[in-house]
Amino acid sequence: MNQKFVFALVFVCLAHIHQSFAQKSQIQLAQNSVGKLQASIANKEEVKKQLTIIGEGIKAVEAAQNDKKTKNWPETWSIKAYLSSYVALIDENEANSDKYYGLATEALEKAKELDKYQANSTLIKAAHYNIIIKKQAEGNKAYQQNDFMTAFGLLKQVSDYLPTDTAIAVNVALCAQNIQSYDEALTYFKRAKDNGIKNPVVFQQMANIYASKFESEMAIKILEDGLKLNPYHPFLTNDYINLLLDNEKYTQAAKIIEGSIATEKRNKLLLFLYGYLQQSHLNNSTGAETTYKKALEVDQNYFDALYQLALVYVNNANSSLKDKNKQKFNSYVNRAEFTLLRAHEINPNDKNTIQLLIEIYTRKDRLDKVQELKRKLNEF
Template sequence: MKKTILMLAVLFTAVAGSYAQKGKVSSASTLKDSGKLDKALEAIKEAIDPNNPKAEKSIPWPRTWEVRGEIYHAIYKSKDENIKKLADDPLKTALDSYKKAIELDEKGKGSNGVKINLTLLINDFTDQAVKAFSDDNYNLALESFENILDIENLPLMKDDAAAVDTVIIFNAGLAAYNAENYDKAIKYYKEAAEYDYNGARTYELISACYTNQQDTVNALTTLQEGFEKYPEASSILVQMINIYMTANKTDDAMKYLDLAIEQDPENASFYFAQGALNDKLGNTEKAVKSYEKALELKPDYFDAYYNLGAIYYNKGVKQLDVANAVPTNKPDQYELEKNKADEEFKKAIPYMEKASEVNAEDTYALESLKQLYYRLKMMDKFDEVNKKLEDLK
């Protein structure tokens, strides 16, 4: 009989020790509810301290970690700056705590409470991400979006009818892009593209990531994939054309430019690009026609006016070289060639004047006009332009 009493006493002592530490968890929860977060944090730290022999029973208890998550979440929500200083990354610590609670809760007894807490955590990670993005803290925004995805991918948070959160996936890509973490940006953008999120724009952003990594091959491959999927997306064509032009692949650039014009014949910028490409190839007459078409569609197109003026200005300069190459003993021929140059300079003036009218502060157009007026001895206009340039300094 004495042995039985002794065994019961030992058992009671062990159970009491277990409840003592679980009581510490309950105490931490009560302190949290009463707003005493510093005391709550001390209590929960004691309950999970592996060096504390009394924590042997509370460490593997799922509720311990759920309460820990609630305390750190409350620290994040606190308006008291002294409380906020208690943790460096309270939301992430709360998430890790809830995940630990799920891991230990093999029977799922506390799953509903943890699920509610995780849902609340998503809201705060979202707020943190939005604020970080507006503060240009793109790394924190990325981490926040990734934590949201981590929560949403937990088995506890998923069901057969759950929709993929493409908005968060895309925003994670956007944050990564702005953080110049292009590998992660590509990863998330590609995932968004699999669900057709944001259409052609997502392919453009993937291509931009590759371009920033100096990977022209994958940049073009991505755009071609996007164009096959969204053949009406002229913006994809524009990026392809720009890459081909930058790489001096003029034949490919012209092919896609013609296709772009076919798709959107009222787009002045396509005709301007066509003009610039023809100008680069030395197809001057075709370039002039393309620029004129751009101006027909967009009468205030500064770049088209300027480039047309530059075409005639450059033709005048070349013709002047011809005149200067005439032997000095042939003054009549020199005058003839020089007059041809002046005719080209005269053609340049209306376009440069119009360019300057569209953008009165552009010094390049004014400098060109200054030289043209001086060349053609139009001194009144020369003085007028010279004064404008002085005023802009």
């Protein structure tokens, strides 16, 4: 054999071995950086030192990435995804953080594609988690800037990755509401509900969406679920009562109001609702009168209670007139007049109050008062 040929062959083999060693050494350097970074994180070292460690690792992994052989190794892209994703999280330079966020996302997809035997699953999962946290930060920022479409797209991915996190699910639902994607809003509110959230606002929002879709029974059920977790919560209770009234479930509404009044005896709104329910739907004028008076004990200037109490007296007067009981008729008319005058004093521009007073003074043949009040009506 020619001596020169043998020498050349040996040289080529040595060069190949050196090149292979160099390839592996770059990957080894990058892996060492991962180890150093994890130790640095555990020791809570400053960000500047962590960025220096990452910089060394990224330099090595980029060399491996540009090599013909190691560019297709799953280790190369897994390490790059992990290191880049961590830069995206900790670098205070927004432009640099965004740059590495993009690099990490691309590297993660490449790593998943190449890692057929899941030998790098730990790094891939860690990188994925870091990217998700970055998306959460970006989503929250978009939400604060009222860019709800962007926020929804990002936070939805976060929630799908962390489905048991109720706060993220609620944020996704709120974004969906703001872009009028109500089915998506329900999906993520329901996710929060199924994972144990107790916040009454979630149940209110779900009920409102169901009610807007004319799914009244579902809306009622959701509010009932909310009240089991938040007994006698005022906003949930009021929504529940109003929904029951809207759907003509008067007896059920009355029971709920009675229970609420037992714990909130000086809640004038509940007392008013209970009086109105008895007056308008349960044909119980005596109960309505008693309840309106209790509301007025809480607030003597409660206009709505005064006006409705006056209506009770007017209706009782009309019934007495049908029964030809003049004494009761006069008594109820006088009570109505007195109550309406109090209401008129509180809200002198209410047309319904003035109109009722005109009817009463017409019955009493007080034409001077009738004319005075009619003039006032014409001024509006």
